[in-house]
Amino acid sequence: MKCVRFEDLRTGNKRIGFIDGDVIRCVYGSLETYWQITDETFAMRDVRLLAPCVPKQIICVSFNYQKHAAEFGASRVFFLRLRIPLSVQVRISSGRSR
Numbered sequence: 660m661k662c663v664r665f666e667d668l669r670t671g672n673k674r675i676g677f678i679d680g681d682v683i684r685c686v687y688g689s690l691e692t693y694w695q696i697t698d699e700t701f702a703m704r705d706v707r708l709l710a711p712c713v714p715k716q717i718i719c720v721s722f723n724y725q726k727h728a729a730e731f732g733a734s735r736v737f738f739l740r741l742r743i744p745l746s747v748q749v750r751i752s753s754g755r756s757r
Contacts, residue, residue: 660684664713665706673709676701 660677667674675694676683683701688694 662686662711664709664711665701666709667701668705668707674701678703 675686685697685699686694687697
């Protein structure tokens with residue numbers, strides 16, 4: 660069985676479950692801690708499959724984005740986008756250390 664995140668098309672609720680043939684068997688609890696498969700099922704036609712996880716943070720490296728790096732006066736820029744309104748940028752000098 661494959662673990663999936665899905666949205667119930669009737670209610671819009673997002674759930675976690677396991678694909679078992681042509682149905683999804685719902686999970687009670689959290690996959691990070693305690694969980695148990697329930698008797699509740701959904702037909703595949705009644706759900707929309709979602710990304711397997713919700714990212715808590717996205718870390719980007721601009722090695723391939725020369726124009727973006729040039730905006731900050733650096734050859735490489737690391738930047739962090741969080742789900743909260745905070746952006747952190749770290750500049751790396753283009754010189755090599757020995």
